[in-house]
Amino acid sequence: MKRFWGILLTLTLVSFPTWSQKSVLKMTVLSTGSAYPIEGSTIQGGSWFKKFKMTHPAFLFQHPKGTVLFDTGLGRTAEKQTQDVVWWARIATEFSQDxxxxxxxxxxxxxxxxxxxKIIVSHVHFDHVSGLADLPDVPVEIQPQELAFTKTKDxxxxxxxxxxxxxTLWKTYELxxxxxxxxxxxxxxxADGSLVLVGLxxxxxxxxxxxxxxxxxxRAFLVGDTVWNSEAIEKGVPKFWLARMFADxxxxxxxxxxEELQALHKRKPEILIVPSHDAASxxxxxxxxGQDL
Ligand SMILES: [Zn+2]
Structure with missing residues (x-):
């Protein structure tokens, strides 16, 4: 009988990922800004009479092996930084640090x-990396193609x-x-399954x-700006066409x-898919x- 329980215990430990045994990861959402665009500008087929609440978060993770920030949101000099945005795109970069x-x-x-x-960035758009300027001593992990992208006109x-x-202490990595x-x-x-990066x-x-x-x-999946509005995943539609041209x-x-996110949601509905800017998500x-709203 003892042997039976021993085998059962071994099987349980082997068949469950390590993160499910004990919660070692502490997550905190840090809100750095908000925006209230018209819904129609965020998603194809959205209403032009309704506002959509957007947020600019940074995600903090505390783990026995280290403390990591995923994206920085808006930094101390965000207002000044956006003066570099070309005039026709300024409306799309409006935000408030209210x-x-x-x-x-x-x-x-x-x-x-x-x-x-360290800091890991979802991507290099200003609303995700604006705070890097305030944290100059922290290494920033990025894929090489994303770092190269910062130097292109695209x-x-x-x-x-x-x-x-x-x-900026860039540190490139490959998936x-x-x-x-x-x-x-x-x-x-x-290396324990608690935080896993994938390419998007x-x-x-x-x-x-x-x-x-x-x-x-x-369980959650932070999907950056693949969509701005989580309804885009439910409906399988992209951003508003002008936003697509500007941002994608x-x-x-x-x-x-x-489509992949739709399939994932169908397969694993228990995973909360979180677009960075969707305040409701x-x-x-x-x-x-368990964090206060
Ligand atoms: Zn963004």
């Missing part, structure tokens, strides 16, 4: 007494020189040939998404990514991790 948010990410981290080991108008300095949740390549950040090329060439596995019942580097590729994520 009372509904908690200020630039570097200030929030300072208040929390948090020292980062990256404009959401990428501009004032976002980066010579001091490994390890399938994860249907994605052919992945990177296990802490399309919005930008080196866009990545991050699977967050806190426990078997607390390869719109056809983005459509493929949306980010609130659902906060609820899932």
């Amino acid at each position: 009372e509904a948010t908690n200020g630039p990410v570097a200030d929030q981290l300072k208040k929390m007494n948090i020292k980062l080991d 990256a404009s108008p959401a990428v501009f020189p004032s976002l980066f300095s010579e001091k 490994e040939n390890k399938e994860y949740e249907g994605y052919p390549k992945s990177r296990d950040v802490f 090329p399309g919005h930008t060439p080196g866009s990545v998404g991050l699977f967050v596995n806190i426990s078997a019942t607390q 580097n390869k719109p056809d590729e983005v459509l493929k990514r949306i 980010v609130d659902a994520l906060k609820k899932m991790i």
Whole structure:
């Protein structure tokens, strides 16, 4: 009988991923800004009479092996940085650092007494990397094709020189040939399955998404700007055409990514898919991790 329980215990430990045994990952959503565009500008077929609440989050992860920030949201100099945006695109980069948010990410981290080991960026658009300028001593992990993208004309108008300095400690990495949740390549950040990066090329060439596995019942997939509005995944539709032209580097590729997200949602409805800017999705994520709204 003892042997039976021993075998059962071994099988249980082997068949469950390590992250499901004990929750070692602590996640905190840091809100750095908000925006209230007309819904129709965020999704194909959206209403032109309704506003859509957008947020600019940074995601903090505390793990025994390190403290990591996924995206920075808006930084201390965001207002000044966006003066570099060409006039016709300014309306699309409007935001507010109002009372509904908690200020630039570097200030929030300072208040929390948090020292980062590294930053990983979903992609290099200004609203995701604006805060890098305030955290010059922290290594920033990025795929090589995304770093190369910052130097191309294609990256404009959401990428501009004032976002980066010579001091930015870029550290490139490649995804490994390890399938994860249907994605052919992945990177296990802490080598225990708690945080897993996958490629989401399309919005930008080196866009990545991050699977967050806190426990078997607390699973999320942060999908950056593949879509802005989570309804786009439910309906299988892209951004509004003008937004697509402005924001998506390869719109056809983005459509493929949306189909993949639809398939993932069908297969694993328990995984909460979170587009960075969809305030309602980010609130659902906060609820899932037990964070006050
Ligand atoms: Zn964005």
